[in-house]
Amino acid sequence: MSFHTKIALHYLRPKNNSFVSLLSFISISGIAIGVMALIVVISVMSGFSHTLEKRVIGIESQIIVLNYNGLINNYRKTAKNVSSISGVKNVSPFIYTDIMISSESTSNGSVLRGIDIKTEEEVTNLKKYLIKGDLSGLDNRKRKEIVLGKILAQNLGVTVGDRVTIISPKGRITPFGVMPKTERFIVCGIIDSGMYSYDSTFSFISVRNAQAFLDLPTNVVTGLEVKLYKLNLTSANVFAKKIENKLNYRNASPSFYALSWEELNKNLFSAIKLEKLTMFVILSLIVLVAAFNIISTLIMVVMEKRKDIAVLKSIGASSKDIMVIFIAQGVIIGAIGTSLGLLAGFLIGYVEKTYHIISLPSSVYYITSLPVRMTVDEFLVIGISALFLSFVATLYPAYKAGKIDPAEGVRHE
Incomplete structure (x- = not known):
């Protein structure tokens, strides 16, 4: 010293x-x-x-692919093109729309996501947040089933096994005028992500049922969810740009755009x-x-x-x-x-x-x-x-x- x-x-x-x-x-x-x-x-x-x-990242995918026209036609071909990019691990289709959902006691606004349960588990951790029921019910062809966010289910006063009605923002023309399209679903699962904005609004059905409910052809979806082999903020943004370039190659004007999880939650x-x-x-x-x-x-x-x-x-x-x-x-x-x-x-x-x-x-x-x-x-x-x-x-x-x-x-x- x-x-x-x-x-x-x-x-x-x-x-x-x-x-x-x-x-x-x-x-x-x-x-x-x-x-x-x-x-x-x-x-x-x-x-x-x-x-x-x-x-x-658990409840959403790392990257989503959308079309400027609002819908992706022949989505399987588009998904195949995205999957061919080195570094992309899995791709899953989804449908996204705003709906009203009602129970016997009340009604609530909701964001409805149509998902392919077989591929959804490869791009998000949705199953990890399931606290009641089973996601496999979404693939049930004998009856229509739905998964709700925890807060949304509480607000509606329903649990697994109860019935709810979903109401489309697009009406159907009848002899009595334009009437909203409605369908009944059975609650097969409850999701608790720990994030209020998700748990209070999100509901999930199969992509097949979503297409039928919205009168969409079976080869049309809102977008594609993408999962990468290695994820960080830089790689997600870089791959989003790669996907855009791949899908818009030789197009006179861009048809597709891709957003990383950080861009989706930028604010x-x-x-x-x-x-x-x-x-x-x-x-x-x-x-x-x-x-x-x-x-x-x-x-x-x-x-x-x-x-x-x-x-x-x-x-x-x-x-x-x-x-x-x-x-x-x-x-x-x-x-x-x-x-x-x-x-x-x-x-x-x-x-x-x-x-x-x-x-x-x-x-x-x-x-x-x-x-x-x-x-x-x-x-x-x-x-x-x-x-x-x-x-x-x-x-x-x-x-x-x-x-x-x-x-x-x-x-x-």
Whole structure:
């Protein structure tokens, strides 16, 4: 240990009735609280983003292919072309439309998805979120069955085995005028994705029944769901563009377009990123205020140790040595506060991640518990930022200490 560090540690030791020691404690506490707050908030925001990504990709596919005309004709040929692209694992057709759905007691708006149960399991994790019933009922040719989101089923007051009526937004012409088309379905399953926006609106039937209900030919669907072998944000966007180029090759005007899961939920994830950045900036101000406390602490130490500084200079210590001593003292204060803050933030995050102490209203936050995701990168960024601010805060007091004249220091004592 260098003599600079030894002297810096000596000045930090608590002394009776020492106002400087109190300031040091306040500085350490301020940095620790600021770093802890940053760790907790950033970890929660990262947890929100990561959890939503998993939930969204679980209930939706990684990429969807649509047609500018609204429907894809001869979809099997289109699906074959998409499957031929290297890196594409599976493709599944779907039909998408808004409907009204009613039970014996009430009615609700719903987003109806017609899916091919045999291929749907290859592109989404829909089966993973099934809490009641069986998805295989959708493939039942003897009777028409439907799967509902958990909140939607609760709002309708139905469960597995009950009957509901779906009402098409497109009416049919009868001698009595335009009448809405309706069909009766039996509830065969309940889905709980943990995301309110899905569980309160989505319903699922077979793509065959959806085609019949909407009077579509059997070779026509709304779009195609695509799953890749390897997924990350970059690959999803790149493959979406590859699919577009493949399907629109030699076409005079583009007919198809593809959207990645990130593009489909762009507003949601952009808002989370913005909130995360905003919270980082705001909470960094706590660390900045604590850094100003370091300035106050070191200035008080310089005033209290003028004689010591004079003695050190008289026995050969240079102005640079004096500066290093006070820089070391400030950095030690910052390091202690940062370490305590990182540890406290980690412990709080670990406890919440393990025991889910804080619950959230799913109607507001999409999920039911406070998510936490702690990464080494974020710990390093926050820790280094706090240490850097602590270092910058030492420069002015250290410079003033280095400029003290030995004779002046002794005379003031």
